[in-house]
Amino acid sequence: MADAAPRGFAPVEYQARLRRAQILMAQQDLAGMLLMTEAEVRYFTGFHTLFWQSPTRPWFLFVPANGKPIAVIPEIGAALMRQTWIDDIRCWSSPSPEDDGISLLQELLAPLAQQGGRLGLPMGHETSLRMPLGDYERLITSLPGLWITDATPIIRAMRMVKSEAEIGKLAHICGIGSHGFARLPELAQAGQPLSETFREFRRELLAQGADDVPYLVGGADQGGYHDVISPPSARPLQAGDILMLDTGATYDGYFCDFDRNFAITRADDLSRRAYDTLWRATEAGIEAARPGATCRDLFTAMQTVIAEMDSAGGDVGRLGHGLGMQLTEWPSHAAFDTTVLAENMVLTLEPSLGYGDGRMMVHEENIVIQNGAPRVLTTRAAPELPVI
Amino acid sequence: MADAAPRGFAPVEYQARLRRAQILMAQQDLAGMLLMTEAEVRYFTGFHTLFWQSPTRPWFLFVPANGKPIAVIPEIGAALMRQTWIDDIRCWSSPSPEDDGISLLQELLAPLAQQGGRLGLPMGHETSLRMPLGDYERLITSLPGLWITDATPIIRAMRMVKSEAEIGKLAHICGIGSHGFARLPELAQAGQPLSETFREFRRELLAQGADDVPYLVGGADQGGYHDVISPPSARPLQAGDILMLDTGATYDGYFCDFDRNFAITRADDLSRRAYDTLWRATEAGIEAARPGATCRDLFTAMQTVIAEMDSAGGDVGRLGHGLGMQLTEWPSHAAFDTTVLAENMVLTLEPSLGYGDGRMMVHEENIVIQNGAPRVLTTRAAPELPVI
Numbered sequence: 094m095a096d097a098a099p100r101g102f103a104p105v106e107y108q109a110r111l112r113r114a115q116i117l118m119a120q121q122d123l124a125g126m127l128l129m130t131e132a133e134v135r136y137f138t139g140f141h142t143l144f145w146q147s148p149t150r151p152w153f154l155f156v157p158a159n160g161k162p163i164a165v166i167p168e169i170g171a172a173l174m175r176q177t178w179i180d181d182i183r184c185w186s187s188p189s190p191e192d193d194g195i196s197l198l199q200e201l202l203a204p205l206a207q208q209g210g211r212l213g214l215p216m217g218h219e220t221s222l223r224m225p226l227g228d229y230e231r232l233i234t235s236l237p238g239l240w241i242t243d244a245t246p247i248i249r250a251m252r253m254v255k256s257e258a259e260i261g262k263l264a265h266i267c268g269i270g271s272h273g274f275a276r277l278p279e280l281a282q283a284g285q286p287l288s289e290t291f292r293e294f295r296r297e298l299l300a301q302g303a304d305d306v307p308y309l310v311g312g313a314d315q316g317g318y319h320d321v322i323s324p325p326s327a328r329p330l331q332a333g334d335i336l337m338l339d340t341g342a343t344y345d346g347y348f349c350d351f352d353r354n355f356a357i358t359r360a361d362d363l364s365r366r367a368y369d370t371l372w373r374a375t376e377a378g379i380e381a382a383r384p385g386a387t388c389r390d391l392f393t394a395m396q397t398v399i400a401e402m403d404s405a406g407g408d409v410g411r412l413g414h415g416l417g418m419q420l421t422e423w424p425s426h427a428a429f430d431t432t433v434l435a436e437n438m439v440l441t442l443e444p445s446l447g448y449g450d451g452r453m454m455v456h457e458e459n460i461v462i463q464n465g466a467p468r469v470l471t472t473r474a475a476p477e478l479p480v481i
Numbered sequence: 482m483a484d485a486a487p488r489g490f491a492p493v494e495y496q497a498r499l500r501r502a503q504i505l506m507a508q509q510d511l512a513g514m515l516l517m518t519e520a521e522v523r524y525f526t527g528f529h530t531l532f533w534q535s536p537t538r539p540w541f542l543f544v545p546a547n548g549k550p551i552a553v554i555p556e557i558g559a560a561l562m563r564q565t566w567i568d569d570i571r572c573w574s575s576p577s578p579e580d581d582g583i584s585l586l587q588e589l590l591a592p593l594a595q596q597g598g599r600l601g602l603p604m605g606h607e608t609s610l611r612m613p614l615g616d617y618e619r620l621i622t623s624l625p626g627l628w629i630t631d632a633t634p635i636i637r638a639m640r641m642v643k644s645e646a647e648i649g650k651l652a653h654i655c656g657i658g659s660h661g662f663a664r665l666p667e668l669a670q671a672g673q674p675l676s677e678t679f680r681e682f683r684r685e686l687l688a689q690g691a692d693d694v695p696y697l698v699g700g701a702d703q704g705g706y707h708d709v710i711s712p713p714s715a716r717p718l719q720a721g722d723i724l725m726l727d728t729g730a731t732y733d734g735y736f737c738d739f740d741r742n743f744a745i746t747r748a749d750d751l752s753r754r755a756y757d758t759l760w761r762a763t764e765a766g767i768e769a770a771r772p773g774a775t776c777r778d779l780f781t782a783m784q785t786v787i788a789e790m791d792s793a794g795g796d797v798g799r800l801g802h803g804l805g806m807q808l809t810e811w812p813s814h815a816a817f818d819t820t821v822l823a824e825n826m827v828l829t830l831e832p833s834l835g836y837g838d839g840r841m842m843v844h845e846e847n848i849v850i851q852n853g854a855p856r857v858l859t860t861r862a863a864p865e866l867p868v869i
Contacts (some may be wrong), residue, residue: 094818100715146696146708146729147809148605172708187798187814190606216614218578219537226617227631243615247843267701295693296684304712305683307695308534320560322532324692339728341534409557410575414537421535425576 095301098265099124100345102258104178110137110251111128111162117247118158124210126244127198129223132418133215133248137162139177141346143305144170150187150223151194152368155201162270165197193225195232206238213244219423220245225356249423253415255437259347260461263416263439264470266303266344267351267459273298273340274353278481283332283357287313289323291338298342308341308420311352316361317452321409321445332358336481337455341420348420350441351457351471356480367448368478371456374398374444375474378413378426382440382460382467388430395444403446409455413443417461438462439470485690486653488733490527490646492566498525498639499550505635506546512598514544514632515586517611521603521636525550527565527714529734531693532558538575539582539612543589553585581613583620595627601632607811608633637811641803642825647735648849651804651827652858654691654732655739657845659860661686661728662741671720671729671745675701675713679726686730695807696729699740704749705840709740709797709833712738720746724869725843729808736808738829739845739859744868755790755836756866760834762786763862766801766814769829769857771847776818783814783832791834797843801831804847826850827858 095264115139118126123212128134131145134154153165164179167187174182183197205212216222222229233241255263273294274443279367280293290313295306311325312318313336321339331337339352354368374395381394395412411430416439426448428443434440440462456474502525506514516522519533522542533540553566555575562570571585593600603841604610610617640745643651661682668681683694689805699713700706701724709727718724727740742756762783769782783800799818803810804827812820814830822828828850833843842863848855 125726141712142710143696143698143712146807148807149809149813167798169710173711188606188815189798190817193606214614216618218576218581218613220613221536222610222614222617225606225608225633226602226610229610229614230604243715245613292687292692296687299680299687305695306693308531310531318616322530322557323561324529324531410538410555410577418536419536419539425537427576429578434790 098261098344099426106256106258107137107139111156111222113251114156114247115158117250118179121213121242121247122211123213123242123244124158124205124208126213127249128154128156128215135346135418136252138164138174138179140170142170142173142175151228153194153198161292163201165194165201178394193228195228198232199235200234200241206236208318209238209240211240211242213242213247215245216243217245220364220474225467253432253438254435255364255417255439258415259417260437260439262345262347263349263459266342266347266349267470269298269301269303269344270340270342270349270351275472276431277353277355278479281330281336281355281481284329285405286327288327288330290330290336291325298340302344304344305344305368306340306342308350309338311336311338313337313357317364317449317454319451319453321453321455331359333361335360335454337362339455339457346418348416348418349459349471350416350420351459352455353474354454354456354478356478358480360478360480363449364454367446367454370398370402371454372474372476375442375456375458378442378444379458379460379467379469382434382442382462384434384436384462384464386434388424388426388432388434389428391429391442391462392426395442399444399446402448409445409480412445413441413457415439416441434462436463486649486732491622494644494646495527495566497644500719501639502544502635503546506601509601509630509635510599511601511630512546512593512596513634514601514635516542516544516603518609523806524640525732526552526562526567528558530558530561539616541582541586543753544866551589552553553582553589555797564579564642567735572690581616583616586620587623590624590627594624597626597628599628599630601630601635603633603636604631605633610734624799641811641820641822643805643827644825647805648825648827650733650735651737651847654735654737655858657686657689657691657732658728658730658737658739660689664859665726665741665743666867669718669724669743669869672717674715674717674844676715678718678724682726682728686728690732691730694733695740696730697726699724699726701725701745704838705752705842707754707841709840709841718745721749721750723748723842727843727845734806736804736806736861738804738808739846739847740843741862742866744866746868748868751837752842753866755842757843758786758790759832759834760862760864763830763844763846766830766832767846767848767857770822770830770850772822772824772852774822776812776814776820776822777816779830780814780816783830784862787832787834790836793835797831797833800833801829801845803827804829822850824851832847
């Protein structure tokens with residue numbers, strides 16, 4: 094097992110995040126932000142639990158223009174929240190369908206509403222509302238003075254750029270994933286049902302030190318796979334299959350997200366060519382990933398190589414994305430995204446193409462933007478399609 | 482590894498779900514329902530992927546008053562959706578922040594809006610809005626004739642009662658969890674960091690045939706644990722610890738959700754008494770779990786026993802819940818919930834209490850309501866606190 098990166102963050106990390114948020118909030122004249130998803134609550138508090146798997150209870154964090162965040166949470170989370178740096182923790186006995194935190198929020202937000210304050214709420218791209226829509230509408234209607242503003246640009250700007258401590262966790266889990274893929278030739282062989290390959294790979298990632306493997310998808314078929322988001326079938330691996338596994342394993346709440354391709358027993362020429370094209374597209378992406386370039390530049394650099402074999406591009410919609418507390422985060426390497434790359438952004442490079450008779454291939458690496466060439470967190474894929 | 486339950490469902494299962502939904506929709510004069518969460522989309526289509534881990538893209542399913550559901554989804558999911566029983570699949574190249582499926586939804590819903598139709602949307606207890614709130618508001622504003630109605634009661638009524646095929650999957654994963662817990666005395670011992678106990682237990686559940694272990698929480702401390710939703714610390718298990726693990730493992734998209742308690746080397750009297758009290762509270766819950774009883778009856782039956790040791794009750798908020806495609810589903814065993822139990826509801830019984838100096842204990846079993854006594858899907862916990 095790899096040496097572990099330290100767990101948690103020093104209080105100074107949360108203080109810095111709060112300070113940065115309050116600077117950005119001041120620029121938008123926000124009186125506060127109301128957050129409610131796992132990643133956002135954890136980002137500002139350190140509150141870390143798998144209990145979010147239960148959809149039953151809403152959780153709220155209010156980040157004020159001045160002062161520390163205020164947690165408005167179900168009583169079941171109080172003990173864990175008291176272990177974080179948060180002081181003001183307001184609880185109710187949840188579930189309580191008639192009033193699941195709403196009156197506590199009304200009390201908290203009433204002074205803002207009376208002043209006609211602006212409340213930031215993430216409501217833009219890649220966000221969702223993790224509370225009942227009916228409760229949200231009831232809450233907002235009861236606070237007519239409040240102005241709701243989209244806080245997505247603030248959250249996005251903050252979370253896109255990682256701290257050194259965050260990069261340490263991401264590097265650690267990318268290392269675990271790389272060690273796991275290095276062992277795949279020992280775990281997978283012709284005749285093994287793909288579902289068993291997945292099971293063995295999950296167990297290996299845990300043995301290597303991953304806390305969890307929330308994401309594992311892939312495919313295998315003769316001369317190439319057809320789909321990149323499916324659960325595994327029980328079809329046995331066969332000579333001539335191209336096998337791909339794509340994993341999002343976690344360490345201390347941070348994800349890796351990358352894949353590897355393998356040929357079983359033998360590799361066909363077209364798959365070899367697809368592999369070579371995507372390997373070079375990734376190289377082009379790495380080369381282009383410099384501070385000051387845009388996500389669109391990254392997209393163009395990779396797409397130019399991909400076009401040697403597939404001018405249409407795949408149906409994946411982009412060629413990589415941000416990475417951190419979630420499997421995918423802003424930004425997107427796509428023509429629409431003009432985000433300027435900055436030091437300490439952690440990104441995936443994920444070129445893909447369609448080939449042959451409805452086959453597709455994807456490659457993926459995880460990098461950190463830094464001065465000069467990026468740091469590649471994953472052990473770079475072999476330049477030629479490995480044969481198992 | 483346990484013999485596997487069949488994967489997927491026959492088309493007749495989806496036809497039956499649709500028919501039932503349309504009967505309930507007709508009673509509420511709904512022209513359709515718009516669904517967008519993993520569980521709801523999978524429930525009506527069979528679309529099963531871990532890709533929901535990525536928050537980037539929204540996914541939509543429209544269930545009309547007549548005819549088959551219509552999927553409005555990102556192109557990356559088209560191949561997998563075509564493997565389901567759904568015919569009408571409308572795709573766009575996502576992510577596309579300017580129009581992430583919204584114009585496709587407008588086109589689909591415009592005829593309903595022109596007729597002043599009622600559109601059902603789950604917006605009540607235990608639901609969330611899995612799309613950007615800004616996009617939702619833009620969509621609804623653009624369709625002024627549309628009446629938005631809460632579809633939670635329909636979805637809730639349907640999903641609470643399981644089919645035989647669903648119960649087969651739930652029984653299978655509960656069996657896997659039970660086999661895993663039976664092996665825990667071999668996996669855990671004094672001196673082992675709790676995080677390693679968790680790791681070994683996860684690996685064991687996978688080896689036993691679980692597809693994934695999305696939920697594993699617990700605690701261990703001298704004479705009792707303090708918290709039931711935390712990730713594991715690296716503190717080594719010690720003689721005198723009470724150890725609890727609570728797992729939500731999955732098979733083919735269905736969860737078990739239960740826990741087990743163990744004493745390390747020796748058990749203190751108070752923990753033994755807490756264990757005995759909760760074991761008998763569970764017995765009382767099993768006894769009370771009959772068709773025609775309410776969730777409140779179940780709550781009262783268990784709470785009466787718990788009160789021997791803790792009249793206040795814990796801070797968990799309820800004493801069990803529904804179980805199925807999500808770790809927790811409606812209903813809740815709580816004083817507020819008067820849901821009438823019916824055959825083929827799958828439930829957890831989860832009595833808990835506080836004791837000693839801020840210690841707590843939880844017990845949990847998974848059952849199916851049937852005529853007469855319920856079927857207990859989990860291997861019943863030992864009547865006395867097991868010592869490892």
